[in-house]
Amino acid sequence: MRTRRIPAAVACLFQGICLFTAVDEFAFAEEKALQAGAAIVDITPREFPAIVSGGFLERTADSVQDPLYARSLVLDDGKTRVAMVVVDSLMMPRDVVDDAKRQAEKATGIRADRMLVAATHTHSAPSVGGALGTGVDENYVKRLPGWIADAVQAAAADLAPAKVGWAAVCDPQHTNCRRWILRPDRIGADPFGLKTIRAMMHPGYQNPDYVGPAGPEDPYLTVLSVKSLEGQPIAVLANYSMHYFGAGAVSADYYGRFCTMLAELIGSDESKRPMVTMMSQGTSGDLHWMDYSRPKTSITINQYAQEVAQVAFEAYKTIQYRDSVPLAMAERKLTLRRRVPDAERLAWARKIAGQMQGRTAKDKAEVYALEQIYLHEDPVRELKLQAIRVGDLGITAMPCEVFGITGLKIKAQSPLKPTMNFELANGCEGYIPPPEQHKLGGYTTWPARTAGLEVGAEPQVAETVLELLEEVSGGKRREAVEPKGKYAQAVLAAKPAAYWRLGEFAGPQAKDSAGEHHGVYEHGVALYLDGIPEPDVSGIPARRAAHFAGGRMAASVAGLGNTYSAEAWFFNGMPSDARQVTGYLFSRGPDGAAGAPGDHLGIGGTAANPGKLIFYNGDQRTELLEGNTEIAMRTWNHVVLVREGNSIKVYLNGKPTPEIAGEAALGYPDATVQFFVGGRSDNLFNFEGKIDEAAVYDRALTPEEIAEHYAAAGIAGGEK
Incomplete structure (x- = not known):
């Protein structure tokens, strides 16, 4: 496998128009030669029908539209070895990821706390964790940890001298806030019958019942590139905050198409070893590709993937490389409570559950009734949070669906610039709206396993990953200041x-x-x-x-x-x-x-x-x-x-x-x-x-x- 080097200056391209570089803030002391390896493992389901997650109610798939993969990258600076895996999955529970890490650690010697495993958030893959009305595909979940471990093992076995670089591009054309604020005379009822919906996802195009977006988008597309010392591409890891495009199951959604298209744009010597291209999920908890402020436009999933790949390619072409960069990784556990039902709501939930007699939920009320029981029985959660330093590039990992504003606040304050944020990494603990967003209600606030953490979860998660970024960088966070024009x-x-x-x-x-x-x-x-x-x-x-x-x-x-x-x-x-x-x-x-x-x-x-x-x-x-x-x-x-x-x-x-x-x-x-x-x-x-x-x-x-x-x-x- 090949590895690439990191630049002394970081290129950041805004909308393909304004190119500038940032001087390294941290000296690369006692640098050692970098090594890298990458691999890709097919994780497409073998048995059908497959239970597919991503909706309120359970559904199944009988065929494959396009394959699913676990794509891995291992970096080693001689002192620290880290592994990053991007998996074509909606989300993966902590126990599934921990199992994969245990197997990978046994096979490679890479410490489990030096592995980052994240889902792309495709809504067209087999279910490996119960969510809303969807159960678990037991056949698939038995196989997935081993496949992830295989990806880490293959990448570690392919380590070779490499050089690395990165770039960040601002691409606001392909992601927008999907959560919009309703007029005060249009407030809707939640699944519990209460008039709490002041903000809701997917308002419809130019819907007069809505006032405007409830939050900002995070438009940054960040690209980490790894090459052999001879210049052969080894891997490209991209990160962008866009929920998913939408595809029939089973499918990797636009993420898989993006990877294929970017690889074609870059080109590589296939006679040696094909490069591994990865698209990871950023902070897209309230973001999607639709621009609801404008009339509806027609675009296909292939067009969308091609456009985003082209933006990434333009950024890729600006990258400068180094063959020696410091690596560091830190992990911390954070315990948070869930918003559990009160006695009245729990009684309501148990009554509905009793009437269901063990069958699958068939409507939203049944879905959220069962979710109240899950929260009641499991009121405390432990989150694994991580930060990685690759030279002056920062990477964070959070096991939640994170709002765009949270990603922006982390990037604005990170001591490493640029910084890419992985959501749904090392577990899946649901949406974490900022506290002020909880007061506006809507789907991403309704208590369930998909959105059940305490109201103050978001600031605690953001603070913890900023502390981890300070730890791996050895520097202090930057102050976020609005420019004085x-x-x-x-x-x-x-x-x-x-x-x-x-x-x-x-x-x-x-x-x-x-x-x-x-x-x-x-x-x-x-x-x-x-x-x-x-x-x-x-x-x-x-x-x-x-x-x-x-x-x-x-x-x-x-x-x-x-x-x-x-x-x-x-x-x-x-x-x-x-x-x-x-x-x-x-x-x-x-x-x-x-x-x-x-x-x-x-x-x-x-x-x-x-x-x-x-x-x-x-x-x-x-x-x-x-x-x-x-x-x-x-x-x-x-x-x-x-x-x-x-x-x-x-x-x-x-x-x-x-x-x-x-x-x-x-x-x-x-x-x-x-x-x-x-x-x-x-x-x-x-x-x-x-x-x-x-x-x-x-x-x-x-x-x-x-x-x-x-x-x-x-x-x-x-x-x-």
């Missing part, structure tokens, strides 16, 4: 009393970039969505925003007085004919006070001025001021509210003439410090959509300053 610089130069950029990876704190008036995100806010578009789009968004879905950002800002300004960009996702007020953007007033005494800026609805800005000072004063410009849904707009005593001015999209100009008495009590973004002080008609770059000033901004801020953003108001 021209707009942020203009706002800060105006000396705001508080400036919440609303670009956090995690809550509950909304950081004040101008001081110490940090806010708090309430339940019902999704984080790290695409913010104000950059004028020159070269990859992933540089500016991030919060999506308000019933919650607010609450803060206390002392010293504002009765002359102040409030500023932000907003992206409304609610139609103006759905309720009395489309949504409130800003509010200053006592939290929860009856009648909402205060200043409230929003978008009118059926009660008054639909689709246009309104200012209201509470039910006691009942003074309403109205704007004239209709604000198109799902467009970014800049707004500034200026109060000077009883004078109210509201500016829209940098125009020097106020959109609203009039008189309104003070609605809030003297010295009110409570300030809200994305909702009203009494939580009535909270905003539905995204808000970015919110600031409040203890003075009146001038029209000239407002125009300057607006221009600094580099976009025209009303842009999508």
